[in-house]
């Protein structure tokens with residue numbers, strides 16, 4: 001299938017590209033590299049040994065998008081491009097709505113103009129906000145607590161309406177839980193340009209010596225060890241979910257939101273212990289007060305992914321930590337340092 005991948009140079013995009021290329025799809029990446037490096041694409045190309053077309057462009061640039069659609073004629077789009085920091089979205093809400101919402105409008109317009117009627121969209125478990133019940137299924141009310149989360153919810157609603165206008169259109173809204181890990185080769189991985197907001201890249205930076213210690217936000221939650229629990233999903237499993245979603249979209253018109261997680265939750269201290277085992281390095285940490293907006297526990301109901309996509313997570317905590325360490329130890333400064 002000819003697949004246009006927006007934001008394909010980013011963390012999840014680069015791992016998905018590898019799976020797409022290995023599954024013999026024709027792929028074009030459309031990215032403005034605002035939060036990624038062209039080096040990631042060079043490495044994907046060398047790992048897959050397959051050609052990878054690239055266009056440097058912004059999803060809000062309708063002229064460039066339309067030129068790209070006219071030339072490549074994609075049969076489907078995987079839409080990763082967007083801004084993703086919850087904290088930044090509170091400080092810069094308009095940038096988030098502009099890139100995530102207005103950018104998606106431009107993309108859908110280009111798709112409509114060029115007869116492309118299949119999309120897989122990167123949504124997030126953040127659309128659920130603080131869960132009323134667990135594990136959280138796709139019918140859980142949407143009550144996002146940040147401009148970032150609201151931008152994802154708005155895009156979901158827009159895509160749902162867009163898909164409803166024509167009976168041949170298909171859309172899959174993948175609600176990721178907490179993506180972690182890296183390709184087992186250690187050649188591609190998560191490369192935060194700022195202080196990481198997420199646990200795993202922070203732990204990895206402590207292990208490699210870039211940061212002195214980990215702050216554990218609260219050890220008085222009603223969980224087994226008192227620290228927050230999340231549903232971490234290996235990025236390779238997540239990449240496979242995109243391939244399964246593309247296949248599903250090709251045979252199933254309509255619009256479906258689907259959780260992508262493991263269905264189990266892991267605490268901060270369990271993650272720290274697993275990373276110490278994987279890396280052989282100590283992870284010094286200090287317990288500090290809870291962080292505003294954090295919840296005790298979050299975990300996905302993954303029955304719908306199994307039922308519709310025939311997909312389920314295969315990789316566990318050890319593989320998540322081992323692959324992250326393979327990436328971090330070989331690339332302590334991410335893509336800025338050529339391996």
Ligand SMILES: NC(=O)c1ccc[n+]([C@@H]2O[C@H](COP(=O)([O-])OP(=O)(O)OC[C@H]3O[C@@H](n4cnc5c(N)ncnc54)[C@H](O)[C@@H]3O)[C@@H](O)[C@H]2O)c1
Nearest residue numbers: 007010011012032033034035036058059081082084122124
């Ligand atoms: N990583 C997570 O924890 C997580 C969780 C849930 C959902 N998501 C969503 O998944 C998607 C991918 O996440 P990621 O972790 O790979 O992020 P990322 O920042 O690594 O990748 C996003 C990519 O989009 C590109 N981009 C940003 N704005 C653009 C624009 N205006 N035009 C063209 N390209 C643009 C960036 O350069 C980058 O390559 C995002 O939409 C994110 O919101 C991520």
